[in-house]
Amino acid sequence: MDKNQIFSDDEQYIAPTYARFRVAFERGNGCILYDSDGREYIDCGSGIGVNIFGACDEEWKAAVKAQLDEVQHTSNLYYSYPQTRLAGLLCRKTGAGKVFFGNSGAEANECAVKAARKYGNERYGRNEIITLKNSFHGRTIATLSATGQDEFHKYFHPFLGGFRYAEPSMDGVLACYTDKTCAVMIECVQGESGVHVLDEKFVKELEKFCRERDILLICDEVQSGNGRTGKMYAYEHFGIRPDIVTTAKGLGGGLPIGACMLFGKCAEVFGRGDHGSTFGGNPVACAGAVNIVERITDSLLLEVQGKGAYFRAHLGRIKNVIEVTGLGLMIGLKTSKPAREIAERCLDKGLIVLTAHDRVRLLPPLNISKSQMEQAIKILKEVIEQ
Numbered sequence: 041m042d043k044n045q046i047f048s049d050d051e052q053y054i055a056p057t058y059a060r061f062r063v064a065f066e067r068g069n070g071c072i073l074y075d076s077d078g079r080e081y082i083d084c085g086s087g088i089g090v091n092i093f094g095a096c097d098e099e100w101k102a103a104v105k106a107q108l109d110e111v112q113h114t115s116n117l118y119y120s121y122p123q124t125r126l127a128g129l130l131c132r133k134t135g136a137g138k139v140f141f142g143n144s145g146a147e148a149n150e151c152a153v154k155a156a157r158k159y160g161n162e163r164y165g166r167n168e169i170i171t172l173k174n175s176f177h178g179r180t181i182a183t184l185s186a187t188g189q190d191e192f193h194k195y196f197h198p199f200l201g202g203f204r205y206a207e208p209s210m211d212g213v214l215a216c217y218t219d220k221t222c223a224v225m226i227e228c229v230q231g232e233s234g235v236h237v238l239d240e241k242f243v244k245e246l247e248k249f250c251r252e253r254d255i256l257l258i259c260d261e262v263q264s265g266n267g268r269t270g271k272m273y274a275y276e277h278f279g280i281r282p283d284i285v286t287t288a289k290g291l292g293g294g295l296p297i298g299a300c301m302l303f304g305k306c307a308e309v310f311g312r313g314d315h316g317s318t319f320g321g322n323p324v325a326c327a328g329a330v331n332i333v334e335r336i337t338d339s340l341l342l343e344v345q346g347k348g349a350y351f352r353a354h355l356g357r358i359k360n361v362i363e364v365t366g367l368g369l370m371i372g373l374k375t376s377k378p379a380r381e382i383a384e385r386c387l388d389k390g391l392i393v394l395t396a397h398d399r400v401r402l403l404p405p406l407n408i409s410k411s412q413m414e415q416a417i418k419i420l421k422e423v424i425e426q
């Protein structure tokens with residue numbers, strides 16, 4: 041396909057909500073993507089953390105194709121083997137009691153908000169949720185309301201009430217805490233706002249504070265989950281046990297799926313009719329996700345930690361790099377140049393990187409090879425030092 045035709049059709053027909061880079065990827069293989077001119081790129085974005093084992097991974101594809109040959113959709117009016125298999129796997133891996141499936145991160149978080157409000161309303165008449173400044177929880181009205189960034193709170197008034205935005209510290213949370221607080225929602229690694237890892241002492245204190253008051257602790261692991269940080273879920277780095285965990289992005293390995301995992305006292309919060317989704321837990325997406333989750337083993341997680349350390353060590357030595365943040369293969373880079381400019385110049389040189397606020401962000405597929413990492417670091421060095 042001629043790329044200029046794609047660009048002009050996009051301009052004519054697609055609602056212009058995205059600041060797209062001028063490239064159309066046509067196909068891929070592992071950590072390599074090819075554009076409409078057949079040009080090759082190393083992928084350190086994974087389609088924003090989605091293609092967790094890269095493009096067209098053979099094992100994942102086989103699982104998806106096998107389900108496509110069975111049936112593509114049946115509806116949540118009936119039982120579903122791919123869905124129960126995935127839910128069982130997630131519960132056994134995490135200790136969750138129950139799972140609700142949606143189709144995206146925002147839907148997983150919507151579910152968490154509903155679960156927290158029902159839990160709080162029924163027991164105590166509480167329904168306020170504290171979220172953190174610089175958080176990102178999604179693009180629906182409820183999840184935008186939950187998102188603690190002013191720039192997202194333009195144009196679409198009225199937003200949903202019942203959210204308070206705290207500085208990421210105990211003092212910050214205490215300043216927002218009222219007798220109506222039913223939950224606190226955090227990203228252990230704040231992705232969209234620049235790959236900021238929360239302070240461990242704060243997260244531990246917050247867990248204790250919540251537990252003592254029967255306030256639910258919700259971890260949004262939409263981006264940081266599914267092995268991305270070198271643990272199955274990033275909260276494991278902090279030694280805490282949340283009540284609700286949401287995830288999406290990497291879970292489906294490339295197909296849309298979101299999950300809201302309900303732990304312990306929350307497991308029984310929903311009853312018949314409380315929530316639902318037509319597409320949620322689609323059998324094809326679930327069959328792919330089963331393959332992904334089964335492959336996130338302890339040895340893979342160790343590899344991810346090693347690769348993360350490798351990136352960090354080399355990126356930290358690049359001139360003009362001010363700070364390297366993140367955990368595992370969720371990496372933020374603060375440099376003296378605008379992040380967008382770096383991303384564009386990397387793309388020109390055949391490397392895909394993301395940005396997050398003022399940072400360059402790397403979310404490479406977890407199976408990126410040593411030579412691909414070396415090549416990526418080389419291009420980043422050229423671009424950032426130039």
Ligand SMILES: *Cc1c(COP(=O)(O)O)cnc(C)c1O
Nearest residue numbers: 144145146176177178231262263
């Ligand atoms: C991407 C993201 C979301 C939103 O996910 P969608 O699938 O785009 O709805 C929510 N929370 C976090 C932390 C994210 O990174």
